[in-house]
Amino acid sequence: MNAIKRAFAEIKKYPSAMAGIALISLLVVLAVYALISIPYTEAITLWRGADNIWIENPRNARPVWVNYFSRAKMPETMIFRSKDNPEVRTILEDVEGFRADQIVFEFDYQYDGFPTEISLFMTSTFEDIGPSVTITWVKPDGTTRELTSMGVVKETNYRISQDERLTRQLGGLLPERGLFADPENNQVPLKGTYKMIIEGLVFEEDSDYDANLIVYGQLHGMAGTDHRRRDISVALLWGTPVALAFGLLAAVGSTVTTMIIAAASVWYGGWIDSLIRRITEVVMILPLLPILIMISLFYSQSIWVILGVIILLGIFGSGILTYRSMFLQIKESGYIDAARAYGASSFRIIIRYMIPKIFPVLVPQFVTLVPSYVFLEASLAVLGLSDPLLPTWGKLLNDAYANGALYKGYFYWVLEPAALLMITGLGFAMLGFALDRIFNPRLRGL
């Protein structure tokens, strides 16, 4: 306990170590928050994005905080539901099984950019004849345009943005631009109150219809969305525990086993030693990433299988040579002779006497190794070989890369996971470097 206290007092002297600890704590907090707020199964379903759960999000929307940094204000998504707001509906006529009514969605548009998409999702209940609707668009300057007339079956989606007839009528402008454009200058939207009027005719007693108008904005949430409308924050949050668990387990697994093997190699010497050294040489020229690629393609893409292989190949990593030279010195120490004299077994000497001696060297090594494994997982993901279920940072980068995010200017898509990766890398590396200087007397003061 005292030793830990002393080590911590020492660490406090290094501002970079404290910064590293702060960054790591931030990540831990984020990881815990992710695990609590989004349960594992929910995270997986969300990221798979089946059943149109993301249908109300815009595609490739930037995060909302972009607005704070720019003078031109961009729109967020606006959703209007007739079911939740009965006051938007007025009944014009209601006689024995025939009803004429009108839904008016009215909204104030004060943004400097156009929406990215407009869609009208309609639902209806009927027995034989479905309701029919006529949809009209009213601009702030009073001009009206009839968009379409159509029958509403159970679920009818009118994707206004994809209406080619409307595009032609608007003189080749896409509907989400044409319907909002200033008549003087069609490069900017006209600010003011817009109206969508849905005039419906219902032909049966119990028949009814509802409409949801979605004007997709250019911004969404704290992190923005991707090409499949998914909220990127889900993957950012869930990537944190995955990355931390993967990095820590891989680092612990490979450093501890490497150390034990190195100790055994030195202690037993002879053919065991030379065998272990030959194996190390072979493993050194085995290309780690291509082998991982091969394994994730041919066997399993599960993150835990990859972790196992990394540890297995890491056992005989180049660390063995460093540890070996340290153990060679330790083996000659007097206390090892003393242990041997009282009849301690080889196992006991290795585990109780040799390994604890180099633990201080191990700790900084282990801390600096964590980010390299986090980045290794991200590397695999960038190649499209990440875990098929879990959302990770690397997967975000892979999606962004595959969809030309940098080329098209979706910088947030790359920068957000990259920032988290960088925080992980810096946090552990800063702490590890400081620890190295604390525990390694030769470096003290340098």
Add this chain to the structure above:
Amino acid sequence: MVKPVEVVQPETASKKGRFDALFRILRYTFSRGIVLALTVTVGVYLAILIANGGGHVDKIQESLIREQVGLMLAGDPEFIKLPREVRAEINEREVRIRMERLDLDKPFYVRSHRYLLNGLTLNFGQATHLLSDSGSSYVRNILGERLFPTLLLFATGQLLLFFSSVILALFLSRRYGSVIDKIVVALAPTSAAPSWFYGIFLILIFSAVLGWLPFGGIVDTPPPTGLWANILSRLKHLILPASALVISSFFITVYYWRTFFLIYSSEDYVDMAKAKGLSSSVIERRYVLRPTLPTIITSFALTLISMWTGAIILETVFSWPGIGRITYDAINLFDTPVIVGTVVIYAYLLAITVFLLDIIYALVDPRVKLGAGGNRQ
């Protein structure tokens, strides 16, 4: 007993010594070469074991045979005239005979030796989907074509990294504790991120925002016609990936080497040299750099080995038409022969890297030259 003093003419002595040193270096290089060749063999064998766990190498072999048989029979005018069932039967029989000849009906450990030989000679047959730029579907041609860009990028990056790091590290060890020294020490943790990660940022800044340099590729499309224009365009495409390679390891390398230099410059013989009044550049070259070079080269070897891994993604990020990029394409098309081929190629590249560094090591380490044992560990 007192040995009679042998009088040696200085000239012959130095000649003899030089010859001896050359001989020792050659012997050392040769023995390292043999050890590495054996290591590569074992490494490739392991790679084949892993690949064949899913029976993938077997499939490569079988498709190769079917291809050969098909080609051979199609060239036979008598064969084409035969009815279809008979043709299929002959085809199957030929395939079976060849499979037996290649021991494909034998247990795996017997066959693995043949695979090993094929692997070592990069004989992986034909790719299932990919083609080389010249239109060949042989894995050897596809990979061979990609080798040069990979080596160009990697060698450029490494040479830049090595010399810029040595120079800056020496400079910093002289100004230990200065502002610039502190900045480099503070920046050392940034090397936790691999080269492709910095590549993304470089593309973002210099291609997407500033528009100064291309997003990726190796040359403009269509390639410029003039020789100089062509070279210039290639250089322009090389800047960003090579910089990413350098940046990703620069600060940590400088930090480590500067520390080595500091440790070595506190040795007594350096103080002695200072006391003798030698100029600081002579001290640096002869008394600090010379004894640290073997250590530096060893640490550089480890950096190099870990950087090969990052190079795959770096090439992917920059669409650099090297082996890494073809690996990415092969993954997307599930082109097994190419993937197994890249594993072996990378094993070779790593071994050659280690071998080259061993030779350089032999040249700079006086222990090898003087025959005091060339053991690195």
